[in-house]
Amino acid sequence: MLKNILLIIEYCGKNYAGWQRQQNGISIQEKIENAIQELTGQKININGSGRTDAKVNALGQCANFKIDCTIPPPNFSMALNSILPEDIRILESFEVDMDFHARYSATGKYYRYTILNRKMPSAIYKHTTCHVKQPLDVEKMIKASSYFIGEHDFRAFMSAGSNIKTTIRTIYSLNITQNDNLIFIDIKGNGFLYNMVRIIAGTLAEVGKGSIPVEEVKNIIQSHDRSRCGPTLKASGLCLMEVFYN
Amino acid sequence: MLKNILLIIEYCGKNYAGWQRQQNGISIQEKIENAIQELTGQKININGSGRTDAKVNALGQCANFKIDCTIPPPNFSMALNSILPEDIRILESFEVDMDFHARYSATGKYYRYTILNRKMPSAIYKHTTCHVKQPLDVEKMIKASSYFIGEHDFRAFMSAGSNIKTTIRTIYSLNITQNDNLIFIDIKGNGFLYNMVRIIAGTLAEVGKGSIPVEEVKNIIQSHDRSRCGPTLKASGLCLMEVFYN
Structure with missing residues (x-):
């Protein structure tokens, strides 16, 4: 009988060309699909919650697939x-509704930057942080962060190359x-444009440096x-923490 | 004129046979001494605050050396x-007294385990944590930790292979x-025996699992x-955070 299975996935993006299966480079999706095939003998396509770029990390990526197996x-x-390499771990797997x-x-996602x-750059956490040398004024960054909350047209915060219906998102x-010297930017929203986080x-880093005034962020x-x-800050600082479902 | 220079050093122990220069394997000490020689043309011996084993990390190792250069x-x-590889970073360098x-x-050290x-094990933090699968009761671990505080003969908490005068140390x-699912054990003391942390x-992990009763730790x-x-838990979970000086 066909079952719908949800995987909660953690990965270190360092060695991958991103989530999505592609021609040029090894993807996390491909690694997991190959592992499912090795385990079950079935060639299955898995649906990720969304793409993550090369070098982006995830503590809570989600993907589902339908399979008839025991x-x-x-x-x-x-x-x-x-079967999987050590830098990809399935944290949980369980059955979900067929739809x-x-x-x-x-219904939304939680990213941490x-x-x-x-x-000095990090000897240990190079692949999970973005190094910013100039001292940042975190109080200014916190003040500026309030302008992002709520529903806005975030067209300014999108890299070219995505094909989407609307650029309106809700943070x-x-x-x-x-x-200490780590700054965590935790963003939850109903969806994110390409490179938005x-x-x-x-x-926010420019605000912290003083090169963009706090109030200017609204404009x-x-x-x-x-x-x-x-x-667009480095991919290594980004982590998909959680995907929200009802 | 001869100067005495102190280095504050961060390193990821993953790729090294430990701090101390040795025959079998590449050490952090060797990498730094070679870098000093490449920079100054002088073959110099550096004094570390102490050894760290293979795979042990450091955020604040200290080492000094004397050199006559401009x-x-x-x-x-x-x-x-x-000059150094990216997994070794000199965070600071400054002149100190000749003695x-x-x-x-x-006068002491601060380690974090x-x-x-x-x-599930970590896809991302494998080299900076030790994975313990069984659920740990952190409240019990905290209670047991109090027995370690103060001056004790810590002979029970020492691996063979060290040549020392006394096994008395002060925590x-x-x-x-x-x-979340990370447990940090922060220990500060005047010195540590081999593998003591x-x-x-x-x-403490056995106490957390319930296999050693809290009060038994005193005995x-x-x-x-x-x-x-x-x-002796895995080296990857250990990090030398700071060395204390007057």
């Missing part, structure tokens, strides 16, 4: 982990916290003008 | 970083905190009997 759904995690789709059923703010929360992080959002935002 | 001491950090010695002048406590503090962490310390402690 393996109990909770056993897929252990079984797939024994569940990891992408279309998602991590900045290492000190003079539920944007929290900035500091632990990395451009928001880049804009930048309204301008819909990408050139007025900060740069 | 490079301003604060410039050594940037200059050496341009300063990174090992003999040290990090346990990832969940069913200034032992704090256990939890962040990893055996303390292993014993284990007094017994001076290694066989009654928990196992």
